[in-house]
Amino acid sequence: xxxxxxxxxxxxxxxxxxxxxxxxxxxxxxxxxxxxxxxxxxxxxxxxxxxxxxxxxxxxxxxxxxxxxxxxxxxxxxxxxxxxxxxxxxxxxxxxxxxxxxxxxxxxxxxxxxxxxxxxxxxxxxxxxxxxxxxxxxxxxxxxxxxxxxxxxxxxxxxxxxxxxxxxxxxxxxxxxxxxxxxxxxxxxxxxxxxxxxxxxxxxxxxxxxxxxxxxxxxxxxxxxxxxxxxxxxxxxxxxxxxxxxxxxxxxxxxxxxxxxxxxxxxxxxxxxxxxxxxxxxxxxxxxxxxxxxxxxxxxxxxxxxxxxxxxxxxxxxxxxxxxx
Amino acid sequence: xxxxxxxxxxxxxxxxxxxxxxxxxxxxxxxxxxxxxxxxxxxxxxxxxxxxxxxxxxxxxxxxxxxxxxxxxxxxxxxxxxxxxxxxxxxxxxxxxxxxxxxxxxxxxxxxxxxxxxxxxxxxxxxxxxxxxxxxxxxxxxxxxxxxxxxxxxxxxxxxxxxxxxxxxxxxxxxxxxxxxxxxxxxxxxxxxxxxxxxxxxxxxxxxxxxxxxxxxxxxxxxxxxxxxxxxxxxxxxxxxxxxxxxxxxxxxxxxxxxxxxxxxxxxxxxxxxxxxxxxxxxxxxxxxxxxxxx
Amino acid sequence: xxxxxxxxxxxxxxxxxxxxxxxxxxxxxxxxxxxxxxxxxxxxxxxxxxxxxxxxxxxxxxxxxxxxxxxxxxxxxxxxxxxxxxxxxxxxxxxxxxxxxxxxxxxxxxxxxxxxxxxxxxxxxxxxxxxxxxxxxxxxxxxxxxxxxxxxxxxxxxxxxxxxxxxxxxxxxxxxxxxxxxxxxxxxxxxxxxxxxxxxxxxxxxxxxxxxxxxxxxxxxxxxxxxxxxxxxxxxxxxxxxxxxxxxxxxxxxxxxxxxxxxxxxxxxxxxx
Numbered sequence: 001x002x003x004x005x006x007x008x009x010x011x012x013x014x015x016x017x018x019x020x021x022x023x024x025x026x027x028x029x030x031x032x033x034x035x036x037x038x039x040x041x042x043x044x045x046x047x048x049x050x051x052x053x054x055x056x057x058x059x060x061x062x063x064x065x066x067x068x069x070x071x072x073x074x075x076x077x078x079x080x081x082x083x084x085x086x087x088x089x090x091x092x093x094x095x096x097x098x099x100x101x102x103x104x105x106x107x108x109x110x111x112x113x114x115x116x117x118x119x120x121x122x123x124x125x126x127x128x129x130x131x132x133x134x135x136x137x138x139x140x141x142x143x144x145x146x147x148x149x150x151x152x153x154x155x156x157x158x159x160x161x162x163x164x165x166x167x168x169x170x171x172x173x174x175x176x177x178x179x180x181x182x183x184x185x186x187x188x189x190x191x192x193x194x195x196x197x198x199x200x201x202x203x204x205x206x207x208x209x210x211x212x213x214x215x216x217x218x219x220x221x222x223x224x225x226x227x228x229x230x231x232x233x234x235x236x237x238x239x240x241x242x243x244x245x246x247x248x249x250x251x252x253x254x255x256x257x258x259x260x261x262x263x264x265x266x267x268x269x270x271x272x273x274x275x276x277x278x279x280x281x282x283x284x285x286x287x288x289x290x291x292x293x294x295x296x297x298x299x300x301x302x303x304x305x306x307x308x309x310x311x312x313x314x315x316x317x318x319x320x321x322x323x324x325x
Numbered sequence: 326x327x328x329x330x331x332x333x334x335x336x337x338x339x340x341x342x343x344x345x346x347x348x349x350x351x352x353x354x355x356x357x358x359x360x361x362x363x364x365x366x367x368x369x370x371x372x373x374x375x376x377x378x379x380x381x382x383x384x385x386x387x388x389x390x391x392x393x394x395x396x397x398x399x400x401x402x403x404x405x406x407x408x409x410x411x412x413x414x415x416x417x418x419x420x421x422x423x424x425x426x427x428x429x430x431x432x433x434x435x436x437x438x439x440x441x442x443x444x445x446x447x448x449x450x451x452x453x454x455x456x457x458x459x460x461x462x463x464x465x466x467x468x469x470x471x472x473x474x475x476x477x478x479x480x481x482x483x484x485x486x487x488x489x490x491x492x493x494x495x496x497x498x499x500x501x502x503x504x505x506x507x508x509x510x511x512x513x514x515x516x517x518x519x520x521x522x523x524x525x526x527x528x529x530x531x532x533x534x535x536x537x538x539x540x541x542x543x544x545x546x547x548x549x550x551x552x553x554x555x556x557x558x559x560x561x562x563x564x565x566x567x568x569x570x571x572x573x574x575x576x577x578x579x580x581x582x583x584x585x586x587x588x589x590x591x592x593x594x595x596x597x598x599x600x601x602x603x604x605x606x607x608x609x610x611x612x613x614x615x616x617x618x619x620x
Numbered sequence: 621x622x623x624x625x626x627x628x629x630x631x632x633x634x635x636x637x638x639x640x641x642x643x644x645x646x647x648x649x650x651x652x653x654x655x656x657x658x659x660x661x662x663x664x665x666x667x668x669x670x671x672x673x674x675x676x677x678x679x680x681x682x683x684x685x686x687x688x689x690x691x692x693x694x695x696x697x698x699x700x701x702x703x704x705x706x707x708x709x710x711x712x713x714x715x716x717x718x719x720x721x722x723x724x725x726x727x728x729x730x731x732x733x734x735x736x737x738x739x740x741x742x743x744x745x746x747x748x749x750x751x752x753x754x755x756x757x758x759x760x761x762x763x764x765x766x767x768x769x770x771x772x773x774x775x776x777x778x779x780x781x782x783x784x785x786x787x788x789x790x791x792x793x794x795x796x797x798x799x800x801x802x803x804x805x806x807x808x809x810x811x812x813x814x815x816x817x818x819x820x821x822x823x824x825x826x827x828x829x830x831x832x833x834x835x836x837x838x839x840x841x842x843x844x845x846x847x848x849x850x851x852x853x854x855x856x857x858x859x860x861x862x863x864x865x866x867x868x869x870x871x872x873x874x875x876x877x878x879x880x881x882x883x884x885x886x887x888x889x890x891x892x893x
Contacts, residue, residue, distance in 0.1 A: 024732040029744065036748045043748055136625040147878050148871030149825045151832060155849055155867060159860070203825075204878060224452040227382050228516065230432075232523050233440020234466050239455050261739035265829050279740065283747040284835050291747050298740045306735075317457060318503040 018307040044288040083293035088285040095293035106274035110259040125214035150202025150262035253309035330356040335392035350583035359556040363574030371583035381435035443527040448535040450512035454504035461500030467522035487518040510541035636876035644694030654841035674861035685843035692844040696757030697823040703761030708768025716776030734766035746836040810885035817881025
């Protein structure tokens, strides 16, 4: 078999595996819905829902059938992107029409934040090199600061900014600057930057990433084949970059769920109209189709990013195909 | 012209959790042009560390390196460790290997020498090759550095030639293979091709047969002997196996506990001329026993 | 490795962990009635002799509420850490050791749970069930099973081919004994310590986050570090005392637990070697 064909097969296999996982995860979500105590339809509909809407919900989630056929009916509808209509937060509109634009914001915010985290961690690892005694004066405090949850970082950031503005701008009769964090101005980028900063500084993400990248880099620098490359007089950076690619992308994919967890509350604090904010609003209003739709989107993102990392590994690392991945 | 390599009073120490440990303790040896010098010793005798110091690849662990490594490409001897005194912070009268600064410094001294003047073949051939690149690409990397004038097809041709010269059965197939697809012996042949494609003055072979099957070991040693038959390059051959060293080397130094216990010409050793150090004698006796058992 | 800085970090984080555990154990013994604590004459005081950490908008003592707030996460956190490490170690050992359909089933389950984004799934569960913190911690514990099982599985697989484990097998030790004692207890202990403190930290995060949001989690007037931080919304910058201490407490406690878990595990690893 040619190498290209084997690669293609391996990639197809991984994609199939990811689809199975997504099906399994959606089944877990569906079973969670069904496990609601008492009459499931009352648990998942807002107060005072009219009977005809209840009947529609009943049919949409297949609650009138047994769990398995109900699941497949729901899965079939969801697979076409039809998650039903929103009940409260954007009453009457289809869930995807509401959730997708919001989700794009969330995806860009968390994706870019994680990318910034990766870049900073890589830079730090390249500059600092091997762990040494004196570095701990820097990495120690950084560890303490960045292990705080991102929502605490967001609160401290927002309050700190408010205080600063209150103290210096308003007392000097300046106009409120456009990046005034609370309340937000949706046409400004600044709140997003602050949200990104809170995510970057929180949840133990950065130091975890930094330590992982540093360990990978140092392991590679000590690797015998790098010594061999040096001994033959060639430049090592190309070899190091190639061998770092997979760990970096896998590390990125592995940490995306952490950021997607943090972004929910950070969006809420900075009132950014992303999927996290929408999820909390919908959850509060018991707008069930929206909650489920967004949960599936988040889950699909996690699975998708892992899939991308896996496929890339298959493409870059010849040993993966040999392992029969 | 002077000697190709002259190592004088080399000391290497590492800082461990149990204090500073001296792994090389005042080692001196030299190498003439076209000569094969065998370094014999058991593991932990400091033989590998001594040669890694010649290569500037001792690594970033904290510790101390001291002494002289004089290397002469033809324009007079150059002390490879001399530069360290200028930049590395002296502690007492010694040089402290301080991680990154040490590495940067060594790289500055060694980069013009690596490959062209001296290169190495290590133990664990599987780990000596980049796992993500084909064998061919890695040989071609050497070919390009040695012969920058060649075009792509020319480089590929040279690479296949080199793979054939190290007696690969199917050089074309090996050219497009990855390290994990080859046996340990084939990986070591590939490594030798990578090293020799640079046409170095000095080849350092650091226990190149460790971990290989007995028959494969014999093949690799025979390959070295054949490749060095024209006496155009010198070799430092490090091994714990006295039979390999006797087969390949012109002269032998025997190391133990970080010190050189004996320097002797192989011809004298074979002829039984002079008194042997007890340790060398015991190594010889053990080898004789093995020979007798095989006979 | 590390030397002095690491020793300082170890004992420093250890002291904070010990303090939190001590408060968590003692706090339930002390009676506290949030309604009786209200005293509008004493509201928004700064730290002082009467109230060490000041008072909030209703004149309640912040130090007292900070102490009682540990109850919201202490036992649930221990429970989640227990669930996650025990089930994780067991399933990880099965996934690493067993063969055939048992292994496939366990590996499939682990992969499935691992794909669920934790906080989003917890919010989904909250929307449906409106559960207590204990139940949320239980869900969090289950969600952490795969990450623990994965490290244990790798350890078991790596050790399975080690000579001394094979020697144990050859000596006729039972599989259960080898798995539970020689692999899980002697070899995987540092991993379990690290993961257990991580799960505890995560439960602290989830509890404070949900209590901060206010819909689920601990509701006023019962104190939680999370709903104390949430007072920023009503105060609007009038005073920082009621929320800044709980915010710092959250950050410092999580950092201390993670650091202590890591450093303790590293010491243990060095002792094993």
